[in-house]
Every structure is written in structure tokens, then in C-alpha cells.
């Protein structure tokens with residue numbers, strides 16, 4: 001199939017359709033709305049379900065209901081709507097239902113603004129809802145990757161009976177880039193052995209998240225945690241450049257990684273041994289890949305479009321083996337390569353001053 | 367020779383499990399009526415129930431069909447999701463008054479407005495049973511509850527919400543009726559209303575809701591018998607039984 005100029009939100013919507021999306025439920029919120037609008041036309045055209053819900057609370061519970069039937073189902077929203085969905089997300093996790101949620105981030109807290117931001121990293125990776133659970137979180141950096149990860153999101157959701165959140169920066173939802181859409185997938189007629197469909201000819205089934213006995217609820221939690229362990233083992237994904245000999249590793253996800261890449265390229269041109277590490281799965285964070293870098297890397301610099309959220313996880317992964325610094329912008333203020341480059345120089349300077357940087361960070365450009 | 371004839375037995379749609387309900391609670395009657403109707407309409411095998419959060423959260427132990435338990439108040443949204451992907455199945459919710467008329471009012475009203483092809487069974491016992499007897503949106507003025515110890519004072523806590531009257535405003539609603547479970551004649555009418563509500567879904571006529579006035583002897587602080595009388599004396603004047611909307615009967619075109 002040919003590459004075409006596609007808008008992030010619409011590309012995600014069409015990728016979901018081609019992955020076999022059976023039902024979409026959503027509520028308008030910028031910068032996600034094109035996704036809902038696109039599917040409002042596309043889903044009925046294909047005889048599939050679309051409902052504009054009365055709220056994100058209702059939307060996520062419609063997702064919950066359709067997921068109970070073993071169908072491929074999705075909603076999309078942004079920060080304020082994600083906050084409203086938290087109860088439903090927790091029920092989906094508790095009932096082990098496969099579902100895909102697209103969060104096209106905007107600036108917060110409160111009503112904030114509609115500019116590009118990454119301030120909901122904690123919300124989706126740490127506190128997507130009450131109770132002990134973590135969703136799988138995927139963070140694309142380009143429109144093409146958003147398409148690819150949308151398809152992967154459905155695969156992972158179904159493989160693990162799991163909530164998968166596609167965490168998209170607002171600018172990525174809004175921007176147009178050349179990208180290639182995948183072919184249509186077979187929607188598949190086999191329904192899951194746990195799905196509800198009416199008990200004709202079999203024992204009645206129940207989907208619930210209630211376990212009144214503490215021992216039973218602990219067993220349920222242990223099973224959920226065991227699944228997360230398997231996922232952490234198998235599903236860590238990351239990308240990188242110039243990491244083989246990098247002494248300063250810049251860590252960034254989503255569109256921030258694109259800005260960081262420009263800065264790293266500029267640094268390399270000046271002979272600095274810098275590299276870029278980009279987590280693609282934010283939950284589980286690719287900590288194994290990150291830890292592998294730390295013997296060589298003498299410093300890490302985390303770049304985010306927020307006050308510093310993923311940096312906490314990077315520090316946990318590096319576990320004191322190297323200094324981890326942070327630079328970020330908030331409120332949707334555009335992050336620029338120059339300031340990242342400056343932050344890189346500050347990081348190196350600090351390390352020299354603190355005495356463990358007598359060796360040069362500079363390398364001959366090859 | 368005498369011929370033994372069974373005139374009354376547990377419908378197969380009702381499981382043999384002993385319920386967890388308090389003595390005198392009418393959830394049991396409402397369950398039985400629901401099970402009988404599902405069985406008589408021969409739709410038990412393609413029914414999916416949506417349980418709510420409240421004393422009836424374990425309804426799936428008693429009615430022998432597929433069930434999902436929804437979050438508090440969200441059953442009509444969950445039912446919407448199910449029905450949109452399983453249009454040929456029979457989807458129903460079973461909700462209390464705290465669940466439906468307070469935290470879940472938006473979900474039930476919008477499901478009705480959209481004309482979702484689902485059946486909502488609404489148990490109005492004028493109190494929050496499961497959490498121990500707090501004021502409900504349907505508590506009559508003056509009713510003493512654990513969170514209105516001086517009786518429901520309209521200046522502080524307003525007035526009861528009349529759900530049927532509200533839902534009947536929705537064009538998408540096809541059948542809306544209120545019945546009571548306080549005496550045998552009313553119970554028979556309640557069953558008929560439930561039947562009509564499920565038939566409405568089978569015929570694709572739109573959203574159907576049946577409100578059933580119910581007891582909560584434990585949290586009302588009464589004997590079962592006093593409770594039945596309390597429905598008659600205190601609930602019927604606020605919540606008059608009747609059909610509030612019946613689209614086929616009134617020939618309203620959708």
C-alpha cells in the first residue's frame with residue numbers, strides 16, 4: 001500500500017478499523033476529537049457500532065460492556081476525560097477485559113489547555129484507576145508508529161486480556177505526516193471462551209471484579225501481578241540511536257524524542273558522545289534495555305514535556321549507577337532542540353564539576 | 367384416584383441457591399418475576415443480565431443466565447455496549463434507586479433518550495440498602511435514614527426523584543411503568559409489566575423501564591409486615607403506580 005499524507009488522529013482511527021474494531025464509544029474533547037468524528041462516519045459505513053456517549057464515564061462503561069461480548073473495542077479521550085474514566089478503567093482491569101484506550105494528551109491540571117503536553121505519564125502508567133493494576137502503555141513518536149502501535153495494542157489487549165493505552169502527544173494527534181496504512185485484517189469469528197453471548201447450550205458465564213473474600217481477592221491480585229511479570233519479561237520495547245558508544249544518553253518518549261533526536265544529532269556533529277534512548281512501551285518501561293546502557297553511559301538526561309515524570313522511573317532503573325538529570329517544559333510550551341542541547345551541556349558540565357567526569361565526553365566524529 | 371398436579375414450583379430460570387437477602391426483602395420476588403418472564407418468553411438462553419452495585423449485586427447467583435457486574439450506576443452504559451455488539455440478544459439491567467436515580471441518573475436517561483433496545487428493572491426501596499440505610503434520591507420527605515436522622519428535610523435534602531415520570535419524557539423510551547411488590551394483586555401486575563418490557567425489546571420498540579416499589583425491612587427498622595404497609599401508606603402517594611409511556615399502545619411513531 002502507498003504512503004499518503006495522514007493526520008495522526010485519523011490515522012489511528014483507520015488503523016483501528018483495519019485491525020478489526022467492532023465498536024467505538026467516545027465523547028468529544030480536543031485534541032482527540034477528529035478520532036471520534038472520523039469513526040462516526042467510518043463505523044456505520046462498515047456496519048460496525050459507534051455511539052457518541054453522554055460522558056467519558058458512560059463511554060468507558062460502554063467499552064466495558066462491548067468488551068464483555070469478546071468484541072474488539074476502543075475509546076479515545078484526553079486528560080479531563082481520562083480522569084473521568086478511571087473507575088471504568090479499574091473495572092476493566094479487575095474483570096480482565098481486552099480494551100484499547102487512546103489518550104491524546106493536552107496540558108493540565110484542570111481545564112489547562114489544548115496544547116501538546118506529556119503531563120499524563122503518571123496518570124496512565126501509575127494511577128489509571130483505583131486498586132493494584134497497571135495497563136500496558138504504548139507511546140508513538142510518528143504518525144506511522146501510531147498506526148503500527150494501534151494494531152499492536154489490539155493484539156496485546158487480546159493476548160493478555162488487558163487494558164492497553166495508546167499515549168499520544170497532542171501534536172502527534174494533530175500533525176500530518178506521510179505514512180502507510182496496513183491492509184484490513186480478518187475480524188475473526190471465534191469468540192473468546194469467556195465472552196458473554198447468552199448461556200444457550202452451556203453453563204452461564206459471569207464477568208465480574210468482585211471478590212468478597214480477602215483470600216480470593218489476593219489470589220486474583222496475584223494472578224494479575226503474575227501476568228504483569230510475564231508482560232514485563234516479553235513486551236519491553238524501545239528504540240535508540242548512537243547508543244553503542246554513548247556516554248551521555250538522552251531519554252525521551254513520543255514527540256519529545258523527536259526534538260531530542262535533533263539535539264543529539266547536533267551534539268554528535270560537535271563530537272559529543274551522545275545517544276538517544278526512546279521507550280516505546282511506557283508500561284512496562286524498557287528498564288532492561290536501559291540498565292544495559294548504564295555501564296558505559298556516564299550520565300542520563302531525561303527530556304519530557306512535563307515537570308518530570310518518567311525521570312522517576314529512569315532513576316529507579318539506573319539505580320544510582322549514573323547521574324540522571326531532567327529538562328522539561330510545561331503547559332504545552334514547545335520544546336526546542338537548542339534548549340535540549342543546552343541541557344546536555346549543563347549535564348556534562350555538572351558531572352565534570354562533581355569530579356567524576358575527568359574523561360572527555362567528546363569523541364572523534366567518524 | 368387422586369392425580370397430583372404441580373401448580374407452583376421454582377422456575378428453572380431461578381437457581382436453587384439460597385438468597386442472601388434479609389427476611390421480608392422483596393428483591394427475591396423481583397428476581398423470581400424476572401426469571402419467570404425470561405423463561406416464559408423463552409429467552410433465558412440468549413439473555414445477558416447486567417448486575418448493579420447494591421444489595422442485588424449477587425443476582426447472578428440466582429438467575430441462570432450470563433451476567434456481568436457493572437460499576438455503581440453504570441449498568442445502562444454497560445448494557446448499551448453489550449446490545450450494540452449483540453443486537454439479537456436480550457440485555458437487561460437490574461438496579462437499585464441509589465444506583466439508578468442518583469449516581470447513575472445520566473446513564474439511564476441517556477440510554478432512554480437514545481432508545482437503546484434494553485430492559486431496565488428498577489428496584490425502588492427508598493433507601494441505600496447495601497451501605498446500611500442512607501438517604502436515597504427516592505426517600506420520601508420526612509423519612510428517617512442514617513444520613514437524615516431527623517427525617518428528610520426538603521430544605522436540606524430536597525425532594526424525591528420520580529424516575530418513571532422523568533424517563534417517560536424521553537422520546538426513545540417505548541415502555542415505562544411503575545408497579546409495587548406490596549401485595550399479590552400488584553405483584554401480578556408487576557409481572558405483566560416486566561413481560562411487556564421484555565416484549566418491547568424483542569419487538570425492537572425501544573427502551574423499556576419497570577420500576578418496582580420494594581421493601582427494606584432491615585434498614586427501615588420494621589417487620590416485614592410493617593414494611594408492606596409502609597409501601598402502601600408512604601410510598602404509593604409519592605410514587606403512583608401506572609404506565610407512564612407505552613409507545614405501541616399510544617401509536618407513537620418512532
Ligand SMILES: Cc1ncc(C[n+]2csc(CCOP(=O)(O)OP(=O)(O)O)c2C)c(N)n1
Pocket residue numbers: 419420421422438461462463464465466489491493494495496497502
Ligand atoms: C462509585 C461508588 N460510590 C459508592 C459506592 C458504595 N455503594 C455501594 S452500594 C450503594 C448504594 C446502593 O443502594 P441502592 O442502589 O438503592 O441499592 P440497594 O442496596 O438498596 O438494593 C453505594 C452508595 C460504590 N460501590 N461505588
